[in-house]
């Protein structure tokens with residue numbers, strides 16, 4: 211006869227589980243403190259890039275309050291205190307028009323936390339959408355940006371990219387807005403100047419007309435390495451505010467000292 215050690219062990223485990231289930235579960239759960247909070251929406255308009263303000267108040271108090279603009283797995287922000295607080299202010303902004311689900315939740319240890327979901331509709335009031343960007347001229351255009359290739363090879367031509375930096379309000383647990391500049395969009399690569407136009411309509415690049423952008427163009431050398439297409443400073447500031455009366459659908463920007471010229475097609479709302 212074969213002695214089955216594992217089945218003896220499972221019987222023993224079952225016995226232990228059965229014994230421990232004698233503990234009254236309901237009583238244990240009722241001892242876990244429950245967090246509660248209320249949300250006060252302090253906003254009258256909800257538009258692209260516009261700071262939105264919320265006030266959180268709690269009768270139970272909380273140590274950690276978190277905010278997730280969309281999917282909490284992807285992007286969230288938390289405020290942590292050493293001891294319980296009973297109110298907190300929060301501001302943030304969103305830049306894609308349409309419906310957004312945002313979530314507020316507490317994240318305290320050893321308590322029953324609370325979560326509240328809010329739906330917001332962001333409008334295009336005072337917004338612009340970037341439709342396309344075209345490089346018209348840049349230093350050494352049609353020349354060798356990849357000199358490892360021969361003078362006749364089209365591989366020598368620039369593999370064009372750009373990055374857009376946007377200055378906008380970050381998620382801030384405060385009643386005051388804190389503006390930060392961050393990388394907003396990194397373009398696709400236009401291999402060997404095969405085209406000089408990036409089509410951007412499907413990228414959902416919306417901004418408030420007063421929002422400042424900076425753009426820098428480069429030649430992509432692969433593996434995240436590239437070279438700026440103009441001399442330092444590499445960034446060019448784009449300010450749409452000065453066009454907001456005329457509202458042209460195409461705007462040409464130029465830095466004659468650097469030999470840079472490009473056009474942005476936009477839609478004004």
Ligand SMILES: [Ca+2]
Nearest residue numbers: 355356429431
């Ligand atoms: Ca290169």
Ligand SMILES: [Ca+2]
Nearest residue numbers: 356365366367
């Ligand atoms: Ca190339």
